Amino acid sequence: MKLSVILICYDMAREIPRSLQGLSRPYQIGAADLDYEVLLVDNGSPVPLDPQSWAHVDVPVVHIEIENAHPSPAAAINHALARAQGEIVCVMIDGAHILTPGVFNLAIAAFDMFDNPVVATRYFWMGPKAQNLSISEGYNQEVEDRLLEKIDFPSAGYRLFEVGTALRTANENINWMNRLFESNCFFMGTGFFRELGGADERFDFPGGGFINSDIFKRAVDHPDTTAVQLIGEGCFHQVHGGTTTNITTEERKPQLEEYLDQYEAIRGNRDIITHSTFSFLGHVPNDAAKIHRKRKFEY
Numbered sequence: 001m002k003l004s005v006i007l008i009c010y011d012m013a014r015e016i017p018r019s020l021q022g023l024s025r026p027y028q029i030g031a032a033d034l035d036y037e038v039l040l041v042d043n044g045s046p047v048p049l050d051p052q053s054w055a056h057v058d059v060p061v062v063h064i065e066i067e068n069a070h071p072s073p074a075a076a077i078n079h080a081l082a083r084a085q086g087e088i089v090c091v092m093i094d095g096a097h098i099l100t101p102g103v104f105n106l107a108i109a110a111f112d113m114f115d116n117p118v119v120a121t122r123y124f125w126m127g128p129k130a131q132n133l134s135i136s137e138g139y140n141q142e143v144e145d146r147l148l149e150k151i152d153f154p155s156a157g158y159r160l161f162e163v164g165t166a167l168r169t170a171n172e173n174i175n176w177m178n179r180l181f182e183s184n185c186f187f188m189g190t191g192f193f194r195e196l197g198g199a200d201e202r203f204d205f206p207g208g209g210f211i212n213s214d215i216f217k218r219a220v221d222h223p224d225t226t227a228v229q230l231i232g233e234g235c236f237h238q239v240h241g242g243t244t245t246n247i248t249t250e251e252r253k254p255q256l257e258e259y260l261d262q263y264e265a266i267r268g269n270r271d272i273i274t275h276s277t278f279s280f281l282g283h284v285p286n287d288a289a290k291i292h293r294k295r296k297f298e299y
Helices: 016-021 074-083 103-113 131-137 141-150 157-162 190-196 211-221 249-267
Strands: 003-009 036-042 061-065 088-092 097-099 117-126 164-166 186-189 226-237 278-282
Touching: 003 016, 003 074, 016 036, 016 097, 036 074, 061 074, 074 190, 088 103, 088 190, 097 157, 103 117, 103 186, 103 226, 103 278, 117 131, 117 141, 117 157, 117 211, 157 164, 157 226, 164 226, 186 190, 186 211, 190 211, 211 249
Parallel strands: 003 036, 003 088, 036 061, 117 226, 226 278
Antiparallel strands: 088 186, 097 226, 117 164, 117 186
8 A cells, every 4th residue: 555644633523524635546646546545533523523524535544542541632643553555655634634636646755755754734724814803804604614715625636725725834925845844644654653653642632732843843853754745735734623623822922932831841952943945836726826926805
């Protein structure tokens, strides 16, 4: 088997069918004949996922329900990693993300072009701003449903760039060459991820704290890997009430400090961002994907 996608979810009954559409055979370029699996891990949702909600989607799902699940997704990631059959593993710690159509094709191509690559996809928010801001201005699931209907998702997946915005830090002038500090969809060799130790279960906060950043940094900074960023592809975060993504900026600040304290206790420093050099691979599929351009967003 070529690829295993680890898709972690908690209380995402609305979002998961669309996330799976973004991982499906007809949607992902080159996936019609791809030997792959999506390990959909329900990490203790109060109401279990209903497989009938994605029965219409042509996607090879292995549905895993974690019993007595820990609020951190670390153990869920490791459970899926132990079961993964693919040569390559894709880690999606927040299952509410929708991919653009070329992610699989380009990521797999990177494994033929680079030595032991770690391939990262840029993070986007659904909606006009970071959701910590947009939800305070009226953005919600109903608005998001209308946006996805407006672009006729999933028939033209690159139109996601019309209804989303790239994750920014202090740098407001975003472009595809800005180095990623985190990704919610990144690929590496399955054997390498196992050798790396998988997810560190000391990251035990609900949602995992900085566990995603930790996995990404350890993989990218490893001396034997090549860091690769995809251009013209993205993963788009659906609004769902996430641990850090869908709370106000004021609520988020002390929470992030607590996460940083835990990271320092585990790693001995507070530097969660990789400083490695990236190679780039991709294209610009449409005008809306020219993310350096400022544009008015209407919904």
